[in-house]
Amino acid sequence: MNVLIPSQLRDYTGGRAHVKARGATLAALLADLERRYPGVRFRMIDEQDAIRRHIKIFVNQQLARDLSAALAANDEVVIVGALSGG
């Protein structure tokens, strides 16, 4: 499926904003992203599998609260870096 990578993480994807990844759940998709782009997962997901406070992940425009969200092959995943202030 298509995954939109925010600018904060594009050092890991060689500068690419749009990448492909596979997985039946958000957890599996992130594991696939980690295989393709080592190190990227831990910047988004902490060691207790929580999505970090200033990262938001949308599946078909719906905010995912945790990694158990089910995914289908044609879903669109958008990862957003969300932080205000200086």
Added chain:
Amino acid sequence: MPKVKAGKGTPRPASGPVTLLVGTRKGAFFIRSDRARRSWTLAGPHFLGQIVNHLVLDPRDGKTLLCAVRTGHLGPTVFRSTDFGRAWKEAQRPPAFPKAAPGEKGLAVEHVFWLTPGHASQPGAWYAGVSPPGLFRSEDGGVTWEGVAGFNANPMRSAWIGGEENQGPPGGATLHSVNVDPRDARHLYLGISIGGTFESKDAGATWRPLNQGVAADFLPVKDPEYGHDVHCMRLHPLAPDRLYQQNHCGMYRLDRPGEKWDRIGNAMPKKIGDIGFPIVLHPRDPDTLWVFPMDGGTVWPRVSLGGKPAAYVSRDGGRTWRRQDKGLPTKQGWFTVKRQSMCVDSRDPVGVYFGTTSGEVWMSANEGDRWNSIARHLPEIYSVEAAGG
């Protein structure tokens, strides 16, 4: 008070250029000197926009740098360079606590705060202190990190740090000031803000508090065993039985095997007090040290007292202190110097350096007798370390 002599092996003063490694809230910078330390050149930034808590050179090879990094958006990690900053690679396994069992709440590293190279006999060994308070060790030059279970899983850990809900200083309670005894790689000290000073004699397998004599005015208990607020603690490498500490509640010295810290800050001028963040030691004289006092009154402004910044030096282990402010602003200078933002080089006379939260770097090439501004307009400075010399 007997004067402490440095042990055998006192190093000869260095004579080459100095490079300052500057960590800021928006990236890392290098400031390089000429041989005379008169001319300074700023280079960088590295990791622009990322929070750099600490950037440290491995003294065992003189070229490996480790950099503790996070951003507002992204989780914490460690980058490493084996060519003094020309190229950087991220750690393959950054410091991370173990995954909690189902139904239990586990810890997550908020930021890597402090880096300490390991013992000279253990190339590739490093320690990292993190927030929430935790200790990690790398055996491979920072590529992979493992938690030191003797501390992180210690049944007393939560009590030592006042519970997981304790947020401590801005950014969260944190573990720092990891000191390795140069005589014994298994002998370690660390400081926690808040938590206190702790000692291990078995490479981190077990720890015990070492806080006798240290005030903790903010706690309801008189003379608690732990819970103190260490701001910065350093062991003198040539006299490893001597420790100095800048605490939230004063300046202290401890001579082992003694157990009770002596409040050397009592000798500071009363109108200045003995509150601050950093404390740095002369590389060849265990009786000489510098501090940078700040205003710890009322609501804790944590800026230079009266807007008149000054370092203070002691040449006798803290028995007496002398103000050093030549060259610094004489009014309206509201400096805050954080705990990792003051350092010394190994030249003769020793160069003393500090960075401010307002993005200025100052240096003295004559052990604090006169200060010069060598960089301005940087982001908020979190750490300054001197390399080379």
